[in-house]
Amino acid sequence: MVFSVKTFNNINPIGLKELGNAFQIDGDKADNPDAFVLRSQNLHETTFPEQLKAIARAGAGTNNIPVDAASAQGIVVFNTPGANANAVKEAVLTSILLTARDYLAANRWVNQLTGADVPQQVEAGKKQFAGSEIANKTLGVIGLGAIGGRIANDAYRLGMNVLGYDPYVSIETAWNISSHVKRVDDIKEIFAQSDYITIHVPLTDDTRQVIDQSAFDLMQKGTTIINFARGELVDNQALFEAIEAGVIKRYITDFGTEDLLNREQITVFPHLGGSTEEAEVNCAIMAAKTVRRFLETGEIINSVNFPNVRQALAAPYRITLINKNVPNIVARISTAVSDLNINIDNIINRSKGDYAYTLLDLDETDQQKIQDLVAKFEASENIIRVRLIRNKNKK
The missing domain is CATH 3.40.50.720 (NAD(P)-binding Rossmann-like Domain)
Structure with missing residues (x-):
């Protein structure tokens, strides 16, 4: 799978190389990208594309990003603390x-x-x-x-x-x-x-x-x-x-x-604090690595609107869920899996404010069952976004 990334401002090309071959960098021309990578671009008047899953700010501050609006649409916003x-x-x-x-x-x-x-x-x-x-x-x-x-x-x-x-x-x-x-x-x-x-x-x-x-x-x-x-x-x-x-x-x-x-x-001074060649490279590298890790594995690191979640993927499939932080959500997720006679290999759920994030690893190879489960989650009123990730190391 090839992911599309739309960049704003001048993102250092050394950093963008960290995205790897599975990413297509479309500059500012991509109509429906999987991710935005930006520095100071003001997104408060921007309508987010339907496919957008991540926004990575190459810097620490995120005041130029409507974080609440992104959260409501299940878009994970990242920053790069410490890079500059x-x-x-x-x-x-x-x-x-x-x-x-x-x-x-x-x-x-x-x-x-x-x-x-x-x-x-x-x-x-x-x-x-x-x-x-x-x-x-x-x-x-x-x-x-x-x-x-x-x-x-x-x-x-x-x-x-x-x-x-x-x-x-x-x-x-x-x-x-x-x-x-x-x-x-x-x-x-x-x-x-x-x-x-x-x-x-x-x-x-x-x-x-x-x-x-x-x-x-x-x-x-x-x-x-x-x-x-x-x-x-x-x-x-x-x-x-x-x-x-x-x-x-x-x-x-x-x-x-x-x-x-x-x-x-x-x-x-004209906003020069983090404006060194080294800092720009560091921010771009961290932003690119964060986006790549999230899109390829579903893991979240350095997000400002969702909790950090890490979990090694050993099962054939992983489903990631962005959901409203409501009671008994994990039990409902487990029940949905059980109803389809699918075995859960691992599950982790973390919340932050009004939202929560779940990594659900499934010990199942039947693609029809997996698709049925995804459809079931997508129909839930409390689940905002569903992603299916296939473990490339599992046949």
Whole structure:
């Protein structure tokens, strides 16, 4: 079976090679593809094709994808957490160093000098850019995921005192965070104790404008905020007032809006955090591998709307079910299989929010029975999407 993949934006070709020979990459011309692979393309006004099964975002954020609409249609949305983490980490650490010594302003100033006595002018004027060192300063990291955890570790190695806040940090991530990073249970401690604050959380209803007037009220004068996550995490109007009051020394962000531009104490970058050659390759490779694994085996890894599900396929057939998360669904599935006198080799069911995902491996070679079971599932009002996968290693 050949799967069709529609790509948006410039997806690195090295990554797309990971799809293998069973995939036909149709650029942006495919009418009814099995999968989308994209970077920043806005899909909120897009009508999803009937055959579409997966959307893979080559990056961490999925705000450009209508995830709820995709879920309702049984489309699995993937992202690539950690693929650009090192690039963003380096961008944040660079920003900390830039603002500590005000290198950007110093560069602008020196390039305005003229005359044969430029060296003398430099010596006379350089004191205004003396700056400070970051050693022994306190960095508050909000969000200790793939990016925040790396920043916390490396900032400590640069001599900073590091506070970390993340009530949802995974066990796997926690193991990778240095014991020298002090975990705090209240985000207010980050606001009150930090010289520098960097934020690395997804944009949700709970995190929107998490840095607001009440947060600025807790901060000490001369605080620097760095935002390479999402612009909407900061209340811009409250930010302007905090700058005017001297609470915020500098705000550095990777998300430009018109009201942030051309302000002396605000530095805006054009969404460059993850824009390195290495990060683009890593994101494309991870996105392609994720799509391939899902379409060929039904396994889900790094989905934002469905649970991660892994199960080795040893049986002749696998049926995957995306269903509403309703009571007794596994029992109903088992009964449907039993009614056709089919033996279940393995079954795994995981839920996430309003939906659940089932891998059903069947020890059965009678194709008519399998097709009858698929039809039975497709007729169920609680099952949104049914896929049949044949084990190529079983004759």
